[in-house]
Amino acid sequence: MNWQAVRSIYVFEMARFFRTLMQSFISPVISTSLYFVVFGAAIGSRIDQVDGVSYGAFIVPGLIMLSVMTQAISNASFGIYFPKFIGTIYELLSAPVNFLEIVIGYVGAAATKALFIGVVILATSALFVDLQIQYPFAMIAFMLLTCVSFALFGFIIGIWAQNFEQLQLIPLLIVTPLVFLGGSFYSISMLPPIWQTITLFNPVVYLISGFRWAFFGMADVPIGLSLLAIAGFTALCLIAVWRIFKTGWRIRK
Amino acid sequence: MAAILSVRDLVKRYDGGFEALSGVTLDIEKGEILALLGPNGAGKTTLISTICGITEGTSGSVTVGGHDIVNGYRDSRRMIGLVPQEINLEPFERVINTVRFSRGLFGKPKNDAYLEKVLRELSLWDKKDSRIMELSGGMKRRVLIAKALSHEPEVLFLDEPTAGVDVELRKDMWKIVAGLKASGTTIILTTHYIEEAEAIADRIGVIAKGELLLVEEKQALLTRMGQKQLQIDLTTAIEAVPDALAAYKLELVDTGRALLYSYDTRGERTGITSLLADLASAGLTMRDLQTKQSSLEDIFVGLVAGDAA
Ligand SMILES: Nc1ncnc2c1ncn2[C@@H]1O[C@H](COP(=O)(O)OP(=O)(O)OP(=O)(O)O)[C@@H](O)[C@H]1O
């Protein structure tokens, strides 16, 4: 392994993040506060409790997941798309590095940024609601896995995309709807039966449910299924990334 | 001397089916400077990109320092520095950071003292904290060179390093290249300027339509080019060159109506004055005179047009 290269990529990518640290910090704080004002105060005053948890606290796991997923995707996809776009990818291609090293560097950096934002949101939420985390280690593990797997997914999108529109397409058309319909702001049990069944085909449901379980000890789907879902998603992304580098798809001419 | 870079029957067909390299074979010795000349679209960049791993060859093989570029890519690539034809740099990055990044990417431990030396030699040290977008075009090109040199490569590829560069900077670039050669770096550069190849290369290669037409010592080429021919048209045809003129090694052409004299333009004396005097005393009268020179340009154009020089 060329760890020196992994470190260089990671440090270089993180530098981009630190250059805009204030932005990276302030925007999740503001958007989280807005969510609490709108959902927590306005709607929450009508919905008293969900499964024995105050509505304000109930939406926290979903809120974190929402940002972590979108941030992981956008950071990772941009991170690898940008060198392709401006041509600096030549250096990666001519360097003595293998696919694993490139992926660890880029995906690691994107996952770190997403994790940072997840933690900021968690801290901001604690200012609004009384949060008790039942299984803190499970919570951290879930958040980490989500950061990594969605960063991997974003990496694939960044390699696939051939222009900026395509870069936005999948997150906008697929990921955001799935996340919003994934039970971020409600419990699946609140839906009519037919929708409950349909919702079970949405992979994001399993992630949010598992994450919420770590907070409150209750979930829409069994925790084992949630673990399986995230592990399966990570494995799928890994295989896809491995194939991409094996074949040089959309990277090497 | 052993070849540090060895290319064998390299073929590159792009996805569309276009064959950009059709069987290139080339050996480059350690420490030499090879200039690749060739018209636009000849395949120069494709050749370099394939050796460096940016594109994949269709068939054939390449070794760098004995390491195969496919099976031993880590060892082969570690030895190579590449300055691409296009200026590809992240506009918001600072010079020093992008150079550090390159060094790390190639697996070398941090060494800011070395990077300082490289940047100073390229007159970039005072710009080390500038953002790329604040630099001029010539400076950006030097940043690309600094990145390529950041990991102490043994073989350096320069793809048109002086394209769009003013005369002064071009001379600077030549000095840099000479300095690198002195420190033992092997250099392969592409250029459209024949004077450039003449000024810095040890050997010159000509490539066109994906084929390497010629690789020759610069000196041998120059000797070929240094030859000039004087044609003397005579008023009356003669049977043979008079014995009195034997020393000039004249050639009788045009059914005896003209004499050809070859001489070296770079010699102290060309011998033309004495030839003309001796011609008159041998009783020959001339009707006309003309000279012809084969330049590298002629050889080049001739080769590229398809008829071998
Ligand atoms: N990615 C690609 N896909 C298809 N064809 C390509 C690709 N890149 C280059 N070519 C073709 O391969 C040929 C050789 O291109 P190359 O860039 O190697 O030329 P070059 O000798 O470097 O030219 P120049 O002096 O203009 O830089 C050209 O005909 C070009 O159109």
Ligand SMILES: [Mg+2]
């Ligand atoms: Mg070129």
